Amino acid sequence: MQSLHAVDAIAGEGLAGDRYQTGSGHWHPVESCQVTLLSADDMERAHRRLPVALDHGEHRRNLVITGMRTRALEGRRFRIGSVLFEYGKPRPPCGYINQVTGENMAKALGRNSGVCLLVLEGGRLQVGDTLSIIPPETT
Structure with missing residues (x-):
């Protein structure tokens, strides 16, 4: 994992240079996401569950937000910067995360492990x- 100050998002693909966008690295095509997102609140919950390090990308999610839980985004469209996202599905942790971190990260993250975005x-x-959440269209 590599921390970036800025990155380009490509419609229908994901983040420029990310493993999902390039098709490289460790991931499974059936479980892949264009972008993964986790909230700081969910990270705190995971840390309380099991004291694992989460502050250097060990969670393996692309984006971390503050101020709301990812559950609040379910079924919504929203913008971060100039990028328009749509909530895709929950993103449970895979066993590979434990191989990378050497700890029981998957258990710590549990059901609060982030979401897939389109x-x-x-x-x-x-x-x-x-x-910024986009209000649902009214008819």
Whole structure:
């Protein structure tokens, strides 16, 4: 995992250079996500469950948000920076995460391990960008 200050998101693909976007690294095509997202709140819950290190990308999620739980995004579209995302599905941890961290990270994260996102409109993401939920269309 590598921390970036900014990255481009590509519609229908994911984050430029990420393993899901390039088809490289450790992942399974059936379980792949364009982008994975985790909340700081979910990370704190995992740390309380089992004291594992989560502050250097050990959670293996692409984006971390603060101020809301990922559950609040279910079924929604939202923007982070100029990128339009849509909630895809929950992203349970895989066993590989334990091989990488050498700890029981999958158990610590449990059901609060993040979500898969679809990139509907590409753009630039930067640390500190605001997340804005798009109101449902009214008819």
